[in-house]
Structures are given as structure tokens and as C-alpha cells.
């Protein structure tokens with residue numbers, strides 16, 4: 084086990100949900116944090132709550148898709164703490180809608196946030212980890228990075244791509260002492276669904292022949308609430324990935340996430356297609 088104490092960790096998407104839970108847990112473990120997201124009031128309130136002294140938590144309000152914002156994040160960490168030990172790439176959101184109807188601009192935007200900006204921020208951080216011959220990069224993927232569903236395949240494809248980047252990067256950075264970990268959450272109660280609905284409003288409101296299926300999709304989510312996990316289920320895995328002597332390449336939680344990943348491995352494609360099919 085490695086200690087969390089005094090590790091300098093950057094967390095994106097820390098203004099709510101999984102990122103906020105990770106910030107809470109890592110602070111308890113003694114880490115020094117740089118937390119980031121766009122909603123500055125929420126972010127600064129969290130920083131004040133976690134560290135009233137202002138010595139151990141730095142809030143940097145930034146849009147991860149903005150190059151200058153990403154640079155401020157890395158510069159802020161180095162100026163305040165003098166080094167970076169780990170990056171938790173967590174910021175992201177979902178897009179709903181049938182592939183036929185989602186404007187390509189919305190698809191690009193989802194990839195820009197969930198994938199390209201994540202890669203760009205990682206590129207800024209790697210040299211600092213490599214120089215020191217140590218460090219960890221934790222990417223928050225999803226079960227949706229292995230199982231794509233109708234009306235969600237835009238978001239799901241961002242997470243599928245993230246799987247590939249994470250695996251490739253793990254091999255590239257291993258010689259330099261840097262570990263790269265993918266965490267695959269299942270369904271967790273956060274602001275995710277609301278943010279996805281908001282981002283997809285123009286599509287959901289004009290879904291034509293797909294409209295009845297959105298009702299089925301919403302009902303599936305309501306049922307899922309019964310087995311949903313809590314943000315701390317994932318925060319615990321982030322802590323594990325940062326403290327394990329040799330972290331696993333991938334972690335998943337809660338139990339339903341592990342089950343779904345097992346079924347993906349086990350079941351023939353047709354059965355899986357049937358499980359996730361459109362329903363009215």
C-alpha cells in the first residue's frame with residue numbers, strides 16, 4: 084500500500100457526483116488536491132469545506148474543453164504544490180438520442196469533453212510524471228464503455244474510445260513508472276442523468292418515430308435506481324487505484340457493474356442485443 088498523504092492529485096469534474104465524492108475521500112486520506120469544473124461557486128464552496136485553511140485544496144474553475152483552462156489547471160497545481168502525483172480524469176457527460184437524429188455538432192461536443200480534452204489534459208500532465216519516474220492516471224470510463232445501448236450510443240462510443248486510449252497509454256507509460264487505470268462505474272446516483280437530458284434536449288424533444296422508445300428508456304432508468312450505487316462506491320475505487328502498490332488495469336463497481344461486464348464476456352451478441360433492445 085502507498086500512502087495517500089501528501090500526494091498531489093488533480094481531479095476534473097469535481098463540482099458534483101463522482102468527482103466530488105473522490106475529492107471528499109482523498110482529502111480524508113491526506114491528499115493535496117487540485118479540483119476543477121466549470122461551476123466555480125460549487126467548486127469553491129467544496130474547497131472551503133474540505134480545507135478551510137486553503138493550504139491543501141486548490142479550486143481551479145475551468146472548462147476542460149478550453150486549452151487555456153487546462154493549462155491553468157496544471158500550472159496551478161505546480162505553483163501551489165510544486166509537483167503532480169496523479170490525475171483523475173473524471174469530467175464528462177452523456178448524450179441521448181438515436182444516431183440518425185443527433186446533430187454531428189452535438190456528437191463532436193460530447194467527444195470533445197469526454198475524450199479529446201481528457202487526452203489533451205493528460206498530455207500536459209505526463210511530462211511532469213515522467214520526469215519524476217512515478218505517477219498515476221485514473222480515467223473514469225463506464226460499463227457503457229463495454230456495452231453500448233440504443234439511444235445512448237454517442238456517449239457510449241466516447242467511453243469505448245476511452246477504453247482503447249487507456250489501454251494503449253498504460254503500455255506506453257509503464258517503462259516510465261506511471262500507472263494508468265480505468266474505472267468502470269455502473270449506474271450511480273449523481274447529476275449525470277439530468278445533465279444528459281439537458282445536453283440532449285433538442286434531440287429528445289424532436290425524436291419523431293423514436294419518441295415512444297424514450298419513454299421505455301426513461302422507465303429503464305427508473306428501474307435501475309433500485310440497484311444504483313452511491314458516488315462513494317467509485318471514490319473508494321479511486322482511492323484504491325491511487326494507493327495499491329500495483330493497481331489493477333481496471334476496476335468496476337457496484338455489483339451490478341461487475342455482473343454486466345461478466346455477461347458481456349459470457350453471452351452471445353444476440354442475447355446482449357436483446358437485453359438492451361428498445362422498448363416502449
Ligand SMILES: NC(=O)c1ccc[n+]([C@@H]2O[C@H](COP(=O)([O-])OP(=O)(O)OC[C@H]3O[C@@H](n4cnc5c(N)ncnc54)[C@H](OP(=O)(O)O)[C@@H]3O)[C@@H](O)[C@H]2O)c1
Pocket residue numbers: 095096097098099100101102119120121122123145146147148173174175176177196223224225226267268269270271272273274275276278
Ligand atoms: N453516474 C453514473 O451512473 C456514471 C456511470 C458511468 C460513468 N460515469 C462517468 O462519471 C463521470 C462523472 O459523472 P457523474 O456521474 O459524477 O455526473 P455529474 O454529477 O453530472 O458530474 C459531472 C462532472 O463533470 C463536470 N463537467 C462536465 N462537463 C465539463 C466540462 N466541459 N468542463 C469541466 N467539467 C465538466 C461537471 O462540472 P461542471 O458542470 O461544474 O463543469 C461535473 O463536476 C463522467 O465521466 C461520467 O461519464 C457516470
